[in-house]
Amino acid sequence: MPSEMSTVHLLREVAVQFGLRSAEFAAANGMxxxxxxxxxxxxxxxxxxxxxxxxxxxxxxxLNSAGTTGVVDRLVRLGYVRRERDPHDRRRVRIVVDERAVALGEAAFGPLIGRIVDLLRTFTPAERDAIHRFLLGTVAAADPD
Structure with a gap:
Protein backbone atom coordinates (compact mmCIF):
# COMPACT_ATOMS: atom_id res chain seq x y z
CA MET A 1 0.00 0.00 0.00
CA PRO A 2 1.37 3.44 -0.89
CA SER A 3 2.43 5.67 1.97
CA GLU A 4 0.62 8.89 2.79
CA MET A 5 3.61 10.90 1.60
CA SER A 6 3.78 9.10 -1.75
CA THR A 7 0.12 10.08 -2.25
CA VAL A 8 0.91 13.69 -1.31
CA HIS A 9 3.82 13.67 -3.78
CA LEU A 10 1.56 12.31 -6.53
CA LEU A 11 -0.99 15.01 -5.81
CA ARG A 12 1.78 17.58 -6.07
CA GLU A 13 2.79 16.09 -9.44
CA VAL A 14 -0.82 16.36 -10.63
CA ALA A 15 -0.80 20.04 -9.61
CA VAL A 16 2.46 20.58 -11.53
CA GLN A 17 1.09 18.86 -14.64
CA PHE A 18 -2.15 20.85 -14.51
CA GLY A 19 -0.11 24.02 -14.04
CA LEU A 20 2.00 23.23 -17.09
CA ARG A 21 -1.08 22.54 -19.24
CA SER A 22 -2.64 25.77 -17.99
CA ALA A 23 0.51 27.80 -18.75
CA GLU A 24 0.71 26.30 -22.26
CA PHE A 25 -2.95 27.18 -22.85
CA ALA A 26 -2.38 30.73 -21.57
CA ALA A 27 0.65 31.28 -23.80
CA ALA A 28 -1.10 29.86 -26.87
CA ASN A 29 -4.07 32.18 -26.35
CA GLY A 30 -2.39 35.47 -25.41
CA MET A 31 -3.23 35.14 -21.74
CA LEU A 63 -5.85 39.61 -5.75
CA ASN A 64 -6.48 43.17 -4.67
CA SER A 65 -9.03 45.34 -6.46
CA ALA A 66 -6.54 46.75 -8.98
CA GLY A 67 -5.19 43.30 -9.83
CA THR A 68 -8.68 41.91 -10.28
CA THR A 69 -9.64 44.81 -12.54
CA GLY A 70 -6.53 44.17 -14.63
CA VAL A 71 -7.41 40.48 -15.07
CA VAL A 72 -11.01 41.22 -15.97
CA ASP A 73 -9.99 44.01 -18.36
CA ARG A 74 -7.58 41.66 -20.17
CA LEU A 75 -10.23 38.96 -20.47
CA VAL A 76 -12.77 41.49 -21.77
CA ARG A 77 -10.26 42.79 -24.35
CA LEU A 78 -9.62 39.22 -25.50
CA GLY A 79 -13.37 38.63 -25.81
CA TYR A 80 -13.41 35.82 -23.23
CA VAL A 81 -15.68 37.54 -20.70
CA ARG A 82 -18.09 40.45 -20.57
CA ARG A 83 -19.45 42.61 -17.78
CA GLU A 84 -23.23 42.59 -17.34
CA ARG A 85 -25.54 44.27 -14.86
CA ASP A 86 -27.10 41.77 -12.49
CA PRO A 87 -30.79 41.56 -13.43
CA HIS A 88 -31.72 41.11 -9.75
CA ASP A 89 -29.53 43.90 -8.40
CA ARG A 90 -28.70 46.62 -10.94
CA ARG A 91 -25.95 47.97 -8.66
CA ARG A 92 -23.97 44.76 -9.04
CA VAL A 93 -21.93 43.89 -12.13
CA ARG A 94 -21.52 40.23 -13.00
CA ILE A 95 -18.68 38.80 -15.03
CA VAL A 96 -19.95 36.36 -17.63
CA VAL A 97 -17.74 33.93 -19.57
CA ASP A 98 -18.30 34.11 -23.32
CA GLU A 99 -19.17 30.93 -25.20
CA ARG A 100 -16.00 31.37 -27.31
CA ALA A 101 -13.90 30.98 -24.17
CA VAL A 102 -15.89 27.89 -23.18
CA ALA A 103 -15.35 26.36 -26.62
CA LEU A 104 -11.65 27.23 -26.54
CA GLY A 105 -11.26 25.60 -23.12
CA GLU A 106 -13.18 22.50 -24.18
CA ALA A 107 -10.98 22.13 -27.27
CA ALA A 108 -7.82 22.44 -25.19
CA PHE A 109 -8.79 20.56 -22.04
CA GLY A 110 -11.61 18.29 -23.23
CA PRO A 111 -9.32 15.39 -24.16
CA LEU A 112 -7.57 15.51 -20.78
CA ILE A 113 -10.87 15.71 -18.94
CA GLY A 114 -12.17 12.80 -21.03
CA ARG A 115 -9.17 10.66 -20.07
CA ILE A 116 -9.68 11.49 -16.40
CA VAL A 117 -13.39 10.62 -16.60
CA ASP A 118 -12.52 7.35 -18.34
CA LEU A 119 -10.06 6.58 -15.55
CA LEU A 120 -12.63 7.37 -12.86
CA ARG A 121 -15.06 4.95 -14.51
CA THR A 122 -12.60 2.13 -13.80
CA PHE A 123 -13.23 2.58 -10.06
CA THR A 124 -16.19 1.27 -8.12
CA PRO A 125 -18.75 3.77 -6.82
CA ALA A 126 -17.32 3.33 -3.31
CA GLU A 127 -13.80 4.03 -4.58
CA ARG A 128 -15.01 7.12 -6.48
CA ASP A 129 -16.71 8.30 -3.30
CA ALA A 130 -13.43 7.88 -1.39
CA ILE A 131 -11.51 9.77 -4.08
CA HIS A 132 -14.09 12.54 -4.02
CA ARG A 133 -13.95 12.81 -0.22
CA PHE A 134 -10.15 12.87 -0.35
CA LEU A 135 -10.13 15.68 -2.90
CA LEU A 136 -12.74 17.69 -0.96
CA GLY A 137 -10.60 17.28 2.15
CA THR A 138 -7.48 18.29 0.24
CA VAL A 139 -9.18 21.46 -0.99
CA ALA A 140 -10.26 22.25 2.56
CA ALA A 141 -6.76 21.56 3.91
CA ALA A 142 -5.21 23.88 1.31
CA ASP A 143 -7.67 26.73 2.03
CA PRO A 144 -5.82 29.39 4.02
CA ASP A 145 -8.97 30.48 5.88
Whole structure:
Protein backbone atom coordinates (compact mmCIF):
# COMPACT_ATOMS: atom_id res chain seq x y z
CA MET A 1 0.00 0.00 0.00
CA PRO A 2 1.37 3.44 -0.89
CA SER A 3 2.43 5.67 1.97
CA GLU A 4 0.62 8.89 2.79
CA MET A 5 3.61 10.90 1.60
CA SER A 6 3.78 9.10 -1.75
CA THR A 7 0.12 10.08 -2.25
CA VAL A 8 0.91 13.69 -1.31
CA HIS A 9 3.82 13.67 -3.78
CA LEU A 10 1.56 12.31 -6.53
CA LEU A 11 -0.99 15.01 -5.81
CA ARG A 12 1.78 17.58 -6.07
CA GLU A 13 2.79 16.09 -9.44
CA VAL A 14 -0.82 16.36 -10.63
CA ALA A 15 -0.80 20.04 -9.61
CA VAL A 16 2.46 20.58 -11.53
CA GLN A 17 1.09 18.86 -14.64
CA PHE A 18 -2.15 20.85 -14.51
CA GLY A 19 -0.11 24.02 -14.04
CA LEU A 20 2.00 23.23 -17.09
CA ARG A 21 -1.08 22.54 -19.24
CA SER A 22 -2.64 25.77 -17.99
CA ALA A 23 0.51 27.80 -18.75
CA GLU A 24 0.71 26.30 -22.26
CA PHE A 25 -2.95 27.18 -22.85
CA ALA A 26 -2.38 30.73 -21.57
CA ALA A 27 0.65 31.28 -23.80
CA ALA A 28 -1.10 29.86 -26.87
CA ASN A 29 -4.07 32.18 -26.35
CA GLY A 30 -2.39 35.47 -25.41
CA MET A 31 -3.23 35.14 -21.74
CA UNK A 32 -1.45 35.27 -18.41
CA UNK A 33 -1.69 32.12 -16.25
CA UNK A 34 -3.75 34.16 -13.76
CA UNK A 35 -6.26 34.81 -16.56
CA UNK A 36 -6.75 31.07 -16.96
CA UNK A 37 -7.25 30.64 -13.22
CA UNK A 38 -9.78 33.48 -13.37
CA UNK A 39 -11.71 31.77 -16.15
CA UNK A 40 -11.76 28.53 -14.16
CA UNK A 41 -13.09 30.39 -11.09
CA UNK A 42 -15.75 32.11 -13.21
CA UNK A 43 -16.85 28.84 -14.79
CA UNK A 44 -16.95 27.15 -11.38
CA UNK A 45 -19.12 29.98 -10.00
CA UNK A 46 -21.47 29.61 -12.96
CA UNK A 47 -21.73 25.83 -12.43
CA UNK A 48 -22.47 26.40 -8.73
CA UNK A 49 -25.14 28.99 -9.53
CA UNK A 50 -23.19 31.74 -7.75
CA UNK A 51 -22.98 35.27 -9.11
CA UNK A 52 -19.53 35.94 -10.51
CA UNK A 53 -18.46 39.39 -9.39
CA UNK A 54 -15.09 41.10 -9.37
CA UNK A 55 -15.04 41.03 -5.57
CA UNK A 56 -15.61 37.29 -5.38
CA UNK A 57 -13.14 36.65 -8.18
CA UNK A 58 -10.46 38.72 -6.47
CA UNK A 59 -11.03 36.88 -3.20
CA UNK A 60 -10.76 33.48 -4.93
CA UNK A 61 -7.54 34.50 -6.71
CA UNK A 62 -6.01 36.37 -3.76
CA LEU A 63 -5.85 39.61 -5.75
CA ASN A 64 -6.48 43.17 -4.67
CA SER A 65 -9.03 45.34 -6.46
CA ALA A 66 -6.54 46.75 -8.98
CA GLY A 67 -5.19 43.30 -9.83
CA THR A 68 -8.68 41.91 -10.28
CA THR A 69 -9.64 44.81 -12.54
CA GLY A 70 -6.53 44.17 -14.63
CA VAL A 71 -7.41 40.48 -15.07
CA VAL A 72 -11.01 41.22 -15.97
CA ASP A 73 -9.99 44.01 -18.36
CA ARG A 74 -7.58 41.66 -20.17
CA LEU A 75 -10.23 38.96 -20.47
CA VAL A 76 -12.77 41.49 -21.77
CA ARG A 77 -10.26 42.79 -24.35
CA LEU A 78 -9.62 39.22 -25.50
CA GLY A 79 -13.37 38.63 -25.81
CA TYR A 80 -13.41 35.82 -23.23
CA VAL A 81 -15.68 37.54 -20.70
CA ARG A 82 -18.09 40.45 -20.57
CA ARG A 83 -19.45 42.61 -17.78
CA GLU A 84 -23.23 42.59 -17.34
CA ARG A 85 -25.54 44.27 -14.86
CA ASP A 86 -27.10 41.77 -12.49
CA PRO A 87 -30.79 41.56 -13.43
CA HIS A 88 -31.72 41.11 -9.75
CA ASP A 89 -29.53 43.90 -8.40
CA ARG A 90 -28.70 46.62 -10.94
CA ARG A 91 -25.95 47.97 -8.66
CA ARG A 92 -23.97 44.76 -9.04
CA VAL A 93 -21.93 43.89 -12.13
CA ARG A 94 -21.52 40.23 -13.00
CA ILE A 95 -18.68 38.80 -15.03
CA VAL A 96 -19.95 36.36 -17.63
CA VAL A 97 -17.74 33.93 -19.57
CA ASP A 98 -18.30 34.11 -23.32
CA GLU A 99 -19.17 30.93 -25.20
CA ARG A 100 -16.00 31.37 -27.31
CA ALA A 101 -13.90 30.98 -24.17
CA VAL A 102 -15.89 27.89 -23.18
CA ALA A 103 -15.35 26.36 -26.62
CA LEU A 104 -11.65 27.23 -26.54
CA GLY A 105 -11.26 25.60 -23.12
CA GLU A 106 -13.18 22.50 -24.18
CA ALA A 107 -10.98 22.13 -27.27
CA ALA A 108 -7.82 22.44 -25.19
CA PHE A 109 -8.79 20.56 -22.04
CA GLY A 110 -11.61 18.29 -23.23
CA PRO A 111 -9.32 15.39 -24.16
CA LEU A 112 -7.57 15.51 -20.78
CA ILE A 113 -10.87 15.71 -18.94
CA GLY A 114 -12.17 12.80 -21.03
CA ARG A 115 -9.17 10.66 -20.07
CA ILE A 116 -9.68 11.49 -16.40
CA VAL A 117 -13.39 10.62 -16.60
CA ASP A 118 -12.52 7.35 -18.34
CA LEU A 119 -10.06 6.58 -15.55
CA LEU A 120 -12.63 7.37 -12.86
CA ARG A 121 -15.06 4.95 -14.51
CA THR A 122 -12.60 2.13 -13.80
CA PHE A 123 -13.23 2.58 -10.06
CA THR A 124 -16.19 1.27 -8.12
CA PRO A 125 -18.75 3.77 -6.82
CA ALA A 126 -17.32 3.33 -3.31
CA GLU A 127 -13.80 4.03 -4.58
CA ARG A 128 -15.01 7.12 -6.48
CA ASP A 129 -16.71 8.30 -3.30
CA ALA A 130 -13.43 7.88 -1.39
CA ILE A 131 -11.51 9.77 -4.08
CA HIS A 132 -14.09 12.54 -4.02
CA ARG A 133 -13.95 12.81 -0.22
CA PHE A 134 -10.15 12.87 -0.35
CA LEU A 135 -10.13 15.68 -2.90
CA LEU A 136 -12.74 17.69 -0.96
CA GLY A 137 -10.60 17.28 2.15
CA THR A 138 -7.48 18.29 0.24
CA VAL A 139 -9.18 21.46 -0.99
CA ALA A 140 -10.26 22.25 2.56
CA ALA A 141 -6.76 21.56 3.91
CA ALA A 142 -5.21 23.88 1.31
CA ASP A 143 -7.67 26.73 2.03
CA PRO A 144 -5.82 29.39 4.02
CA ASP A 145 -8.97 30.48 5.88
Missing amino acids: HPTDVRALICLLDAERAGEPATAGRLGARLG
